[in-house]
Amino acid sequence: MxxxxxxxxxxxxxxxxxxxxxxxxxxxxxxxxxxxxxxxxxxxxxxxxxxxxxxxxxxxxxxxxxxxxxxxxxxxxxxxxxxxxxxxxxxxxxxxxxxxxxxxxxxxxxxxxxxxxxxxxxxxxxxxxxxxxxxxxxxxxxxxxxxxxxxxxxxxxxxxxxxxxxxxxxxxxxxxxxxxRPRFGEEAREILSQLLKTAHLVERKGFRLLVARAREKGYVPALAPLAHTLLDLYEADGVLLALRLGGDTLLIARSKARLDVGRWLGALGGGGHARAAFARVRGKGRALARLLETLEAFLDPEPTLGQAMTAPVETLRPTSVREALRQLEERGYGAMPVVEPLGEGVRLLGLARRRDLRKAVRLGFGDHPVEGFLVRAVVLPPSTPLSQVEPRLREAGGRVLVGERAGEGWRLLGIYTRTDLYRSAPRPEPTLAERVLKALPSGVFRVVEALREAFPEGVYLVGGAVRDALLGRSGPDLDLAVGPGVEVARVAQFLVDRFGGSYGLHYAFGTARVRLPFGLVVDLAESREEVYPYPGALPEVRRAPIARDLERRDYSVNAMAVDLGGLAFLDPYGGLRDLEARLLRPLHPLAFVEDPTRVVRGARLAARLGFRFAEEVPRLLAP
Missing domain, CATH: 3.90.1640.10 (inorganic pyrophosphatase (n-terminal core))
Known part of the structure; x- marks a missing residue:
């Protein structure tokens, strides 16, 4: 069942x-x-x-x-x-x-x-x-x-x-x-009333956390809608609700950014993800107090103006309104600072805004000095936390300059605008090897991490395991190749010693199958090359490096590997490209002559994954 x-x-x-x-x-x-x-x-x-x-x-x-x-x-x-x-x-x-x-x-x-x-x-x-x-x-x-x-x-x-x-x-x-849609029944309205009475904001490193408490003796309504209601009502960055229920405390947390509430409540045995988490704490301990004491440790550092600004900042010298407008339009800017040299820095005269200059030209002031049509510029140091910048943006017409004092003037480092405010910082892309390991189910990942620690060299994730991880799917089997210098029996024994279960060895083929108690089957094989004496014959096998092992496989999507020790992604035959195109491409023209069963395996794989054979396959199948 x-x-x-x-x-x-x-x-x-x-x-x-x-x-x-x-x-x-x-x-x-x-x-x-x-x-x-x-x-x-x-x-x-x-x-x-x-x-x-x-x-x-x-x-x-x-x-x-x-x-x-x-x-x-x-x-x-x-x-x-x-x-x-x-x-x-x-x-x-x-x-x-x-x-x-x-x-x-x-x-x-x-x-x-x-x-x-x-x-x-x-x-x-x-x-x-x-x-x-x-x-x-x-x-x-x-x-x-x-x-x-x-x-x-x-x-x-x-x-x-x-x-x-x-x-x-x-x-x-x-x-x-x-x-x-949120429905607040009688019980929910009663709890919401208690939460509103106890709600207060706690600020740490620019992060505004709303904390609220309530008690309940009977039925507990869904708390998530209450959390989001309070989060929006107080315009907070995060919310933490504590509901006393008999001898237990239920904790529910939500966060917009910076606070990973899953890790935060995970310290109390809870779970969730970065933006939503839940925990149930037994007894009447100091759960809420402990969370607030550790809040700062779970906050991502607040970005600063220097990290988010656009640099360098381009400037204008004093000129006519018409010329300043031409330069703004040519460069595609809505505004630019107007400066003149002063010692080691510049004297900041103000900001020339395109909309102001266009209006001045329409009114006949195109030949007047631009200095008469500037707005005041706001300059902030690069260390300013971003949480303090948004109010200044409203004050400064949607842009602030970033700079440091240089004598009586300024050294301008960059500019920060409303566009920067709503632009997310790019996240570093994981490597292909990291993508594969991250996609593995938790039990498989645990086994792989143990092998990485015990065998820094010579163990490879291969074939279907790599293919399926990149497709975002995984099954109860794990395929590993063991390079020269590492014995299959040693790896099998390590896995059983570490996780329990049993294994069987096939010395003639250099393979082993390990059955772990939580249902994972690990297939181990010595990396090897195969030579077919004649079409359809059983291959002659001998140990070889991983590169030769991948060469003997059937299709390019099955000829990818991850070196667990060095976290390197091996793809000598373009398997990733064919995977993205959902193609089954044989590795060489004689693939089906050497082993006709590859046709059947390919057909099954195509049906299961929704792939199609590469265009050269019909020609290779012809007698």
């Missing part, structure tokens, strides 16, 4: 993801863990016949062979299904970042998107699985809820692409809006 599950206090993203996973893995049982959240308590009874959710407490655990876990990776949120962790394979699809103690997943996908639904929709699209309007509507509701109507900072292009596909599949936007 395969089970699809999410977490306690089911929300729309969890439910929508369960429905999509059920279509991705036909025949699965959809398990309801714990209760449901908010308006879902009203919606779910209307859908019981269509969804066929089974309480997790009624599922015979001894018959479960695999669990597909969505929108969650924490075992403590699995109810009775937590007993299966480490005993059966878990495939995890989740948009929350990995944290220590997560379920050791052997497959699935974890990626920072706005909603888990966005990870499943492309997989269904690849396989040509059509959704009915109800399924599409539930999935769209999950997207809308977890992205705040596509307005939260965590929203990504993948979320919008998934939304477009769901709309084409018949998602009913009006129904979603009715389901997901």
């Amino acid at each position: 395969r089970v699809v599950a999410a977490h306690e206090n089911l929300d729309f993203d969890a439910l929508g993801s369960m429905v999509l996973a059920g279509r991705l893995y036909p025949g699965s049982v959809l398990a309801l863990v714990g209760g449901v959240e908010g308006v879902l308590r009203e919606v779910l009874p209307l859908l019981e016949d269509r969804l066929d959710l089974v309480p997790a407490s009624e599922i015979p655990l001894d018959r479960v062979r695999e669990v597909v876990l969505v929108d969650n990776a924490r075992p403590e949120r699995l109810g009775p299904l937590a007993a299966l962790v480490g005993r059966v394979p878990f495939l995890v699809y989740d948009h929350h970042p990995r944290t220590p103690g997560d379920v050791p997943a052997v497959g699935g996908r974890v990626a920072p998107v706005g909603a888990t639904v966005s990870l499943l929709v492309p997989l269904l699209l690849e396989r040509g699985v059509a959704l009915d309007p109800l399924e599409a509507t539930l999935a769209y509701a999950g997207l809308w809820e977890d992205t705040g109507g596509f307005s939260f900072p965590s929203t990504t292009p993948e979320d919008l692409e998934a939304a477009g596909h769901l709309l084409r599949q018949g998602a009913e936007v009006a129904r979603v809006r009715d389901w997901v």
Whole structure:
């Protein structure tokens, strides 16, 4: 039996993801863990016949062979299904970042998107699985809820692409809006009243955190809408709510930027992602006080004006209005500072704005000195935190100069405008090797990290494992090649000593298969080259470097590798290019003559991944 599950206090993203996973893995049982959240308590009874959710407490655990876990990776949120962790394979699809103690997943996908639904929709699209309007509507509701109507900072292009596909599949936007819009019942209004009475702002390093407390004895309504309401009401950068419930404290945090609330609440055993997190703390300890004491440690450094400015800044010398306007229009600027030399720096006369100069020309002042039509310039030092700059932008007409004193004048370093205010700093792109490792499920990643530590050289992630990671998918098998100088048996023994399980060796072929207790199967093989004495014959095998090992493989998309020790990406045959084009290209003209089974393997791969054969394949298949 395969089970699809999410977490306690089911929300729309969890439910929508369960429905999509059920279509991705036909025949699965959809398990309801714990209760449901908010308006879902009203919606779910209307859908019981269509969804066929089974309480997790009624599922015979001894018959479960695999669990597909969505929108969650924490075992403590699995109810009775937590007993299966480490005993059966878990495939995890989740948009929350990995944290220590997560379920050791052997497959699935974890990626920072706005909603888990966005990870499943492309997989269904690849396989040509059509959704009915109800399924599409539930999935769209999950997207809308977890992205705040596509307005939260965590929203990504993948979320919008998934939304477009769901709309084409018949998602009913009006129904979603009715389901997901905030509803404050009597209990929620009472808690909101308490939160408003206790709300106060705490500022650390330019970050404004709203803190509020409340108590509740009975039913706990959905807290996320209350958090976003307060966040908008106080125009804060983040919010932390603490709800006392009996002997426990529920903590919910939201952040617009700079504060990774997932890591922050993770220190108390909670979880979530950078912009939304939750924790439940037992007892009446100092949880809230401890969080506030550690707040600064979890804040990203506030950007400064010097880091965000545009540099160098171009200037004008005193001239006529008409000439100054010509230079502004020629360079495409809305304004430029007008300066004249003064010692080691310049004397700043003011800012010449294009709109002012155009008006002056229309009124007949084109030949007058530009100095008579300047506005006051604001100069700030490069160390100024950006949180202090926005008010000065309003004061200075949308731009400030960045500079340092130089005697009686200024040394101008740059300029900062409203355009810079809304421009995000580019994030460094991870290397291809880092992309592959980051895409691995948590259990696989844990194994790979242990191997990197134990074997600094000679172990490679190869073939399907690299291909599938780059496609954003992974299965319960891990393929590794072991280079000359490292013994397969030694690697197999290390894995069993570290994680438990068992292994079998095939000395004649230089291979081993390791079965780890949480369901991951690791296939180890000596890197080797193969020589075929005649067409269709079994190959003659001998050990060889990884480059020769990749040369013997069937298709370019299977001939990529990651050197785990040096984190180098190996792609000698253009596999990445063919992967992006979704092509199966044989490595050499005699590939099918040497091994005709490559045709069958290619056909299966093409059907599973939605690939097509390269244009030269029909010619290579001809007798």
